[in-house]
Amino acid sequence: MPETLLTTLEYALLGLLARKVMSGYDVHRLFIQTPLAHFSSSPGSIYPALKRLARRGLVTDTLDRSTEARPRRVYSLTEAGSAALDAWLRQPVTREELVRNQQAMILRFSLVEGRLAPEEVIAYLEGYRREVVSYLAELGTARDRMAGSSLYERLALEHGIQAYEGQIRWIDRAISQIGERLGGE
Amino acid sequence: MPETLLTTLEYALLGLLARKVMSGYDVHRLFIQTPLAHFSSSPGSIYPALKRLARRGLVTDTLDRSTEARPRRVYSLTEAGSAALDAWLRQPVTREELVRNQQAMILRFSLVEGRLAPEEVIAYLEGYRREVVSYLAELGTARDRMAGSSLYERLALEHGIQAYEGQIRWIDRAISQIGERLGGE
DNA sequence: TATCCCATGTAACGAGTTACATGATTCT
């Protein structure tokens, strides 16, 4: 039913809260420190996003007074939040995402541990691969039509093409590594 | 003086209008047809952006009644617009852009024809390369610190690392091709 | 004592998205 009702940031928060309970400030520090999924670490985005998730019933907030003098507002996933996260993780890569929202695409992959079976992850990557191949075909014909353009425009298009070709190589490696883990058990 | 006062879309519009006079609808069609710089083609973004540029004096609009029954509102660059475009084209790649706004980075490159000297373009690419190398070093240490993470998280980080490595290869090729053109004249 | 970091937020603003609106022209 819900296709993509939440923003990428909100799904990222669900994914983080699925692992451990966190406060807004914990998220803030994580976004500053880790290069994974480079979101804005500004409180003006994080706190409102957590509030929206709470309003929708996907997370609950509790005031933790135990540890420190000042209470921390910590958030944890609800059942509904967990379900929404899983539904999102199972969404295949679309052309739209490939072109405009690669961040979401790879974020989703990075959050599947313990939530999707390895076979499902491989299926996700195979769908991703199909989209890249199909888009590369389109970029190839675009390149052929570009004979009259400037060197710089052609190089810019090459930049995109080579980036997607690199993604295919990554996908193939990833699939084989996940397969190894499957076989090795 | 103006660092980045305009949005990426607005700079893209300046770059297009630098080549030829266009109407909002022309831009719309271009964004639909070409894979270069995949912006939204919705009129709700294009028309307001053109109006903003006009309000700032970077473009002028004139009603073209000659060609068709319904007048088309066509936009052309002003001197100030041309200067703003050039200033933007000369801005080196920053870490921030590398991580969060690659679109702008490559868009800028694709628009330099006839506006920047090949030597300037090569300098731009060398700056771009330095930023990638420096960021890759950081990602490498992040990977080393990730020993405890899941296979998927590590693969997600590899995705980023390999993408940036691919960019270095593209930069080197681009520099040598531009150099060839320089030498061949 | 003053200043920095922890930790939480709010307010104003700007830009993009979606959806709607309009009317003319060309195609079927």
Added chain:
DNA sequence: AGAATCATGTAACTCGTTACATGGGATA
């Protein structure tokens, strides 16, 4: 005649950004 396309826009909404505000605890 009706549908699709050309061509221009507007309105409502949401989200993210920037900047500001607050106040406790630690450090100089």
